[in-house]
Amino acid sequence: MQLDTFQVLADPTRRRIVEILASGEHAVGDLIDRAGVHQSGVSRHLRILGDAGFVTMRPDGTRRLYSLRPEPFRELAGWLDRYRALWDARLDRFAAAVERRERRRNRQ
Amino acid sequence: MQLDTFQVLADPTRRRIVEILASGEHAVGDLIDRAGVHQSGVSRHLRILGDAGFVTMRPDGTRRLYSLRPEPFRELAGWLDRYRALWDARLDRFAAAVERRERRRNRQ
DNA sequence: CCAAAATATACACCGTCGTGTATATACACG
DNA sequence: CGTGTATATACACGACGGTGTATATTTTGG
Structure with a gap:
């Protein structure tokens, strides 16, 4: 009961419904x-x-x-943002610096 | 078996592990x-x-x-991007244009 | 009111996932 | 080699989630 944002998106059928709704009210x-x-399944998914x-x-x-x-999309974006340094190519220089620092730390 | 990106993140314990790893190798x-x-649980989660x-x-x-x-984070960002118009308040026509220009630049 | 259409809910079933316990495997170090 | 430490895997189990069938509920139109 009461699934969180990630759990809701974990089900492919629900993602499909979300995708359909992206084009507007249905x-x-x-x-x-x-x-x-x-x-009945659609109805239940909509309740969830x-x-x-x-x-x-x-x-x-x-x-x-x-x-x-x-x-929920904003929430997801916020979560993802905490990992932005890891995946965003535009932050490459910063990431590389972190990487180098890590490597140095591990060498000790 | 072989869970997709969302299914992997659906479990709180795995999110916890990801969060810890965000600070570096462990x-x-x-x-x-x-x-x-x-x-054993940690080990299994790491395999997943x-x-x-x-x-x-x-x-x-x-x-x-x-x-x-x-x-996987990039994949998630890509997915979320398809709904950006829905949740990103900053996304007006101008921002969209900039976005497109960026995308074109990064593709090269 | 009543019948039909649209949607929601109750119920039972089954697969899958997360977990702990116990055991196997790999590696370092004497 | 053999012992201890770190990690992985096998197994059993309980819980939960998604599904379909059947039924209830709501709303409209006559």
């Missing part, structure tokens, strides 16, 4: 065909996505329109 | 105390992290020194 029915899972703040819902007649929210 | 023994899990490209190992006597690799 009703549950629209998602069923493309998600590759039955209606909602609990984690990934989506909001807005009723429209008997349909429910779901759309993405920015917060 | 032997397995160093990780045990701080990871909050037994030695290795399979997914998160870490490399370098033997040092009887010890094995693990350190982070950039690729």
Whole structure:
């Protein structure tokens, strides 16, 4: 219950749903065909996505329109930022310096 | 088996290990105390992290020194980038143009 | 009200993952 | 060699998550 951001994204079906929603608001029915899972599954995934703040819902007649929210993505970006020195090529010079420092430290 | 990037990060203990390794190379023994899990668990997590490209190992006597690799982080950054328009408040038309120019420059 | 459509929920099932205990393997050092 | 230390692996187990089927709930239109 109440999965965190990473756990939510760990499931491929949920990532697919997120990807579909990236193009805008969608009703549950629209998602069923493309998600590759039955209606109940889509509904459950949407609840999980909602609990984690990934989506909001807005009723429209008997349909429910779901759309993405920015917060979890920002959270993910924040997490990734703590490792930016490690992977961002534009920080190469800094990374190289760290690397050299490390190597020197290990040599002792 | 062979978990993808998100599945690897879904486990809190593994995230903990990644966080520790962010400060540099560590032997397995160093990780045990701080990871909050037994030695066999740490070892298994390191194998999983290795399979997914998160870490490399370098033997040092009887010890094995693990350190982070950039690729999975870059992959994650790439994924997140597809949703940047959704969450990055700074992303206006001008920023997008700069972004594109950068991308072109880096490609060369 | 009532029937149909859209969505949510309850239930059972099964695979998978994380864990600890116990054991195997590799390496250094006498 | 043999002993101790560091790490990996085998095994069993419990918990949890994703799925489908069946059913409940909500809303619209007549």
